[in-house]
Amino acid sequence: MPKPTFFRLAEPKRKRLIKAAYDEFSRASFQDASISNIIKDAGIPRGSFYQYFEDKSDIFFYLLDRTRTQTEDLYKQVMQAHDGDLFGMAADFFDKAVEKLLKGPHREFYANVFLYMDFHNAAHFSSMPKKTAPAQPHKKVFLDYTLDHLDRSKLKVKSDEDVAMLFRQVMWVFMQSIGYYYSRRKNGENVTTTALKARMAKMLDWLQYGVAIAEEEVHD
Known part of the structure; x- marks a missing residue:
């Protein structure tokens, strides 16, 4: 993470470095x-860069942490807006997250993170001791918040263990779909964000309501 000197920079200079x-x-x-390209675009000497960050991994993880x-x-905002309704929240959250990831100003950055699994590469090349190197972003904050704010009256599952299992399935829909989008685009296929959102909505619907036909419907 950034050194204290980074946060003491004048805001315009700090913003230039982040943008670069x-x-x-x-x-x-x-x-x-x-790093040479970063400092050239930011208009700072190489020595100044190392006053703010340890190395390339350090500034990369800082960008990831901003995203996280x-x-x-x-x-949290979406969960509150849906009064703890897991599936209503998930549909809204996925929609907003897709807009941010795939249409926002840093869409190419997110594409590289997903396509090249860059957080693994950054951890591997980090000059920081492994015990202090930033960890891969994970879902623990999301899960803990969900367990505390979920409206369980709308679900058949009640225990923390079962809710955690369901939560991971819901989040898998998002991660798998984003991976699907990037892999298809990499292969030259024109997958639109509208099609991606429809795909995620279908998978959430399957998870919420099931796909099997009831016994009585089979024999009607």
């Missing part, structure tokens, strides 16, 4: 990205 980092990691994968924090805030 986003631009570089959007242009290239983590492995191919260059923003996504956590969005998740």
Whole structure:
């Protein structure tokens, strides 16, 4: 994470450095990205960069952490707006997250993160000790918040263990769908965000209501 000197920078200079980092990691994968390009675009000397960050991994993880924090805030807002309705929240959250990931100003950065699994590469090349290197973003904050704010009266599952299992299935719909989108686009297929949202809505519907025909309907 950034050194204290980074947060003491004047805001315009800090914003230029952040933008330069986003631009570089959007242009290239983590492995191919260059500190030289970042400092050139930010207009700072190389020595100044190392006053703010340990290395390329450090600034990359800072960008990921910004994304994680923003996504956590969005998740909590949407959960509150739906009064703890898991499936109503999920549909709304997925829709808003897709807009941010695939249409927002940092869409190329997110594409590289998903396509190249750059957080694994960044952890591997980090110069920081492994015990202090940033961990891969995970769902624990989302799960803990869900367990505390979920309206379980709308679900057949009640225990924390069962709710956690259901939560992971719901989030899998999102992660699998985003992976599907990027892999298809990489292969030259024109997958629209509208089609992607419809795909996620269908999978959530299957998860919420099931896909098997009731016994009595089979014999009608």
